[in-house]
C-alpha cells in the first residue's frame with residue numbers, strides 16, 4: 001500500500017490531556033488504520049483528504065520541542081499516545097517516540113505508553129532504565145480472525161501477547177487495554193494472566209465500524225447487552241486471579 005508521509009514541524013508537543021496530565025503524539029495519523037479508530041476526527045483539522053490509515057504526519061521537531069517544553073512545564077504523567085500508535089511502523093525510521101522517551105526518562109517523568117506494536121521491544125533497554133514506565137498493549141480480542149475484521153493492518157494478537165510477556169520478563173509494568181471490547185476477548189485472561197498487572201475495558205463508543213458488524217452479521221456484538229455481559233465476565237475471571245480490572249463504561 002502507498003502511504004502519504006508528510007514531514008512537518010509542530011508548534012507544541014507536550015499537550016494537556018483529560019486522561020493523564022499530558023499527552024504526546026509524535027505522529028498524526030496511524031497506518032494501523034483500525035476501522036473503529038476515533039482518532040480519524042483529526043483529518044478535519046489538518047485538511048487531509050486521504051483515507052484514515054493512509055497518511056501520517058511526522059512531527060520531525062518533536063524531540064527538540066519536548067526538550068524545550070519540559071523545562072518550563074510542571075512534572076506530570078505523560079500518555080504516549082492519545083491519537084496515534086507511537087510504535088506504528090514509521091517509528092522504525094524516524095525514532096521520534098524513542099527520542100521523546102529518552103528526554104522524559106532522563107528527566108524522571110512518568111510515562112504511560114499505549115501501543116499495539118512489538119516495535120516497542122526495540123526500546124527495551126531504555127524502558128528498563130526508569131521506574132516510572134507503564135506499558136499498555138491494546139488487545140481487543142483473543143481471536144485473530146476477529147482482529148482481522150476490525151484491525152487488518154495492526155499486528156497479530158499473538159505478537160502483542162508475546163510483547164507483553166517479554167516486557168514483563170524484564171520487570172516492566174504491563175497492562176492490557178481491551179478497548180473496544182470485541183468478540184473473543186475473554187480468552188485473553190488465560191493467555192496473559194501470568195504477565196499483566198491490570199486490565200482496562202471499554203466498549204465500542206463510536207459508529208465508524210458499524211459497517212464491519214453489518215457486513216459480517218455480528219451486530220449483536222455491538223449492543224449494550226454484549227458489552228455488559230462480556231465486560232462483567234472478563235472482570236469476574238480477572239477478579240478470581242487477583243488481577244485488578246476496571247470497566248470504563
Ligand code: SF4
Nearest residue numbers: 030032033034037084
Ligand atoms: S492503532 Fe490506535 S491510533 Fe492507530 S488506527 Fe488503530 S486505534 Fe487508531
